[in-house]
Amino acid sequence: MSGTIRVACATDSGALIDGHFGSCRAFLIYQVSPETVEFVNALSTAAADEAEDRNKARAALIGDCQIACFQSIGGPAAAKVVRAGTHPLKVAPNTRVDDMLAKLQQALTNPPPWLAKVMGVEAGSLAAYRELAEVGEE
Numbered sequence: 001m002s003g004t005i006r007v008a009c010a011t012d013s014g015a016l017i018d019g020h021f022g023s024c025r026a027f028l029i030y031q032v033s034p035e036t037v038e039f040v041n042a043l044s045t046a047a048a049d050e051a052e053d054r055n056k057a058r059a060a061l062i063g064d065c066q067i068a069c070f071q072s073i074g075g076p077a078a079a080k081v082v083r084a085g086t087h088p089l090k091v092a093p094n095t096r097v098d099d100m101l102a103k104l105q106q107a108l109t110n111p112p113p114w115l116a117k118v119m120g121v122e123a124g125s126l127a128a129y130r131e132l133a134e135v136g137e138e
Helices: 054-061 075-083 097-107 113-119 124-137
Strands: 005-011 026-032 037-044 067-070 087-090
Touching: 005 097, 005 113, 026 097, 037 097, 054 075, 075 087
Parallel strands: 005 067, 067 087
Antiparallel strands: 005 026, 026 037
């Protein structure tokens, strides 16, 4: 959906982003727009932990999300998340899921360059540079 992002939050408690990518119990999935935050699903990681490459299986679980929030994630695991098409975000320990979603929701109205790229739109802050480049081409 245009103007929205799908976000995965690694959790052990259900209310906090208190999970490590490689050991969390579940991923909470949300669809976030500037106006709404909708809960989509809670995905258990139990089946992924039985896979030969559990980090790859966990990354596949959240592969339809543009952003995934973790309390921590290692470098090789983060690379697998990126290869699955998801932007990993490490957040402060025990960040409340609703607080993180509210911050992302607020950022959607004027996304910073990294978030605009994730959304597939041009960052407003870069528009002036694009205009300068177009003037230079004339």
